[in-house]
Amino acid sequence: MTRIFRKSWAMLALLALGQMVVVPSQAHHSFAMFDQSQQVKLEGVVKEFQFTNPHSWIQLMVVPSEGAEAEQWSIEALSPNVLMRNGWKRNTLKPGDKISVLINPLRDGKKGGNLILVTLGDGTTLGGGA
């Protein structure tokens, strides 16, 4: 089932990942546009994974509520240089993969955010952003 919820388990995951996440200077722009006081967990299906500099992007299709039409979220992650050092590969995400992501959402309410971590279908968790 695909849905959106906000939970504090995310903080535990963050603590577990330690300094691997929260490294804003590995970004090439400031993170003012993201609401870093909020964390949102999304579950969805990968539409597209852009493993590119300066930043990588996940286009994720998310069903907001049961029976509703899927909405596209644009999730920004760090550069391939940083992600590869965090264990990512170019094919870590493929179209059709069911994943969950934890993000800092955009402040302006649009469907987007900055990736904190991703959980793959097999349960693997990778730090992905800042």
Add this chain to the structure above:
Amino acid sequence: MRAGSAPKLAAAMASIAALALAPVSLGFAQETARKSDPPAFDLTGTWWVTQPEGAAGFKPDPPLKPEAQKVVDEVQRLRAEGLNARDKTGTCMPPGLPLIMTRVYPTQIFQTPKLITMIYEYHNAVRWIWMDGRDHPQGEDLIPTYYGHSIGWWEGDSLIVDTVGMHTDPDIQPGVPHTEHLHLRERIRLTDEGFVTEITMTDPTIFERPWVTAKRYKKSDAELQEFVCLQESNQFSEDESGVLRQVAPVKSDDQ
């Protein structure tokens, strides 16, 4: 005023540009034929700037003149609204010096007697520090570049690096502008974990007094990887008031 427009930024920068036209005495211009001590160490290898001071700019905060403070205040006001202003690397423009020192990516250094080359993974940037006794180009021969013109020499246990000619396009850190008179003097020394560069920045139009800051580096076994900032995959552009806007988040058009 519509949300996020920044006319105050443009006005503040115009007054800085006018002030920067006034002649200033640049103390480094007449220094020639420096005597250099023997090399005190070899920086050849790969290094990583340490956290947390490596992140998010230079500390402590700069001693700004009132006109420059207006620019900083306006950028911070916009940031509180969730808007990135004066953050040109967000549009794939080169970070230049000294901003590149605030990025947490590895740096590979090759030291030879007459030239020290620094390769920054971030933006595939290269910096050449001439150790052969030459001076900076003067007047019309000094062409602004993103990483400036650097010369170096040895003083006891320190490597001194002097840099001028930095392009004014990128800020020192987002929101802290500089003029063509920005001058960096670095004193690099070994530490227990690597090296430290103490940086003294001067720019008479921007700073009340020299801004003294530092970056520390640790030895790293990282291998550098290519980092080309692709305009095509970048999703931000700068509007006329200097604010970054996200453009077309979706590359494919089948949605």
